[in-house]
């Protein structure tokens with residue numbers, strides 16, 4: 300099946316994307332309008348035959364059957380023997396979901412009610428500041444969404460501490476009032492070194508200020524015993540099951556800080572958006588299925604054409620943490636080298652994902668996207684309207700820039716056009732030289748996701764869209780998107796290096812570079 304796609308890649312080599320628009324229906328035929336959002340993938344090299352070939356790849360990989368298995372609670376995380384059911388967390392009125400013969404929905408809805416009661420209590424209390432202490436999946440989701448939904452935040456201020464670098468917690472605590480600050484210790488395992496270190500520092504801070512820790516901590520974890528041992532009473536612990544992966548966990552208790560900020564109704568709207576995308580993903584035919592198409596376009600660019608990175612470029616300033624969030628979601632899920640059965644992957648795993656909001660990126664790294672030697676497929680996203688009606692002209696400029704970038708990437712500028720640009724200023728050889736610098740190769744692919752407004756429901760749709768995209772890509776690659784063994788080795792070595800860096804153990808047995816670096820630290824601290 301991949302051979303077929305490679306043949307298509309050879310067939311279209313050198314073809315200009317712009318030329319595809321000679322067909323007036325190109326834009327509509329290569330776009331999908333679903334769940335209130337428009338996904339336009341017409342500014343790519345995909346044509347009808349390529350799309351069919353990609354859909355065949357998805358069919359042959361069994362994407363539909365695997366999708367149904369995921370939603371039905373089958374243990375598709377095969378290396379850890381776990382179901383993958385973050386979708387159950389937003390299955391507000393979708394009926395039973397069975398794991399090992401038990402319906403998990405009563406527990407999910409009960410936890411949601413407990414979250415709502417706690418969030419309501421905190422919002423009504425004297426708490427002015429909430430500090431979420433967590434890392435990875437216990438940080439990036441709520442931190443990204445808190446920024447994204449700031450126009451809806453009418454509760455206490457939220458802060459996010461993740462890094463073990465003391466600078467993180469020190470900077471957040473500066474200026475906070477211990478009497479009115481609440482700490483959320485968010486950790487699925489409740490063993491993560493960064494989180495436990497920061498949580499202990501928070502406790503010490505309260506005690507240094509002469510304030511009791513009682514009632515000042517909430518725990519979000521699947522390890523209730525550890526949270527209890529740490530001294531957080533059961534009533535302040537919100538649990539979740541092992542079938543919620545860390546990077547998929549913001550829909551449940553890990554989203555508590557977001558719920559405190561935007562209120563239970565806003566949080567339910569976020570869940571509803573996710574649920575709406577789930578319904579679309581389950582019901583739509585593959586060629587009209589947004590997560591499937593997003594995944595297939597990505598795989599065409601990465602696995603078939605060999606473009607190793609993908610830029611995510613939201614023209615939505617409040618999505619400034621989206622790229623970081625997606626880096627974990629996509630790269631921790633699909634950055635794998637072996638298939639589910641342990642064989643080496645015969646093709647590349649998921650791409651490097653990176654990005655920044657527009658228009659800022661335009662004044663920084665877009666130079667390379669337009670004229671660098673590598674092709675970087677871009678994913679633009681933009682809202683039709685902003686939350687600042689009085690600043691509508693800003694929003695119009697924002698949209699104009701977003702559309703201009705995808706047009707510029709596709710069209711480029713020929714040498715003749717470049718010559719015309721500089722003809723009045725230079726002549727002869729200098730004109731030729733100057734013109735060359737102003738040529739844009741163009742033919743660079745991009746997609747655009749456009750939606751009415753970045754409200755909680757829409758954010759829910761976007762995040763669920765990307766989650767399912769990762770799932771589809773993982774099924775086609777034949778990998779397990781739901782484990783993350785690749786993060787373990789560094790953690791193990793860090794624990795052995797801790798005593799070496801503090802000078803309590805010797806660096807004997809370490810390589811010369813590590814020894815040299817330790818030596819420098821010991822001499823310079």
Ligand SMILES: O=P(O)(O)OC[C@H]1O[C@H](O)[C@H](O)[C@@H](O)[C@@H]1O
Pocket residue numbers: 434435436437485486487488489490491494545546631783786
């Ligand atoms: O929520 P925790 O158990 O503290 O884990 C936090 C994070 O750390 C781990 O190293 C994993 O790579 C992440 O997937 C996880 O989200």
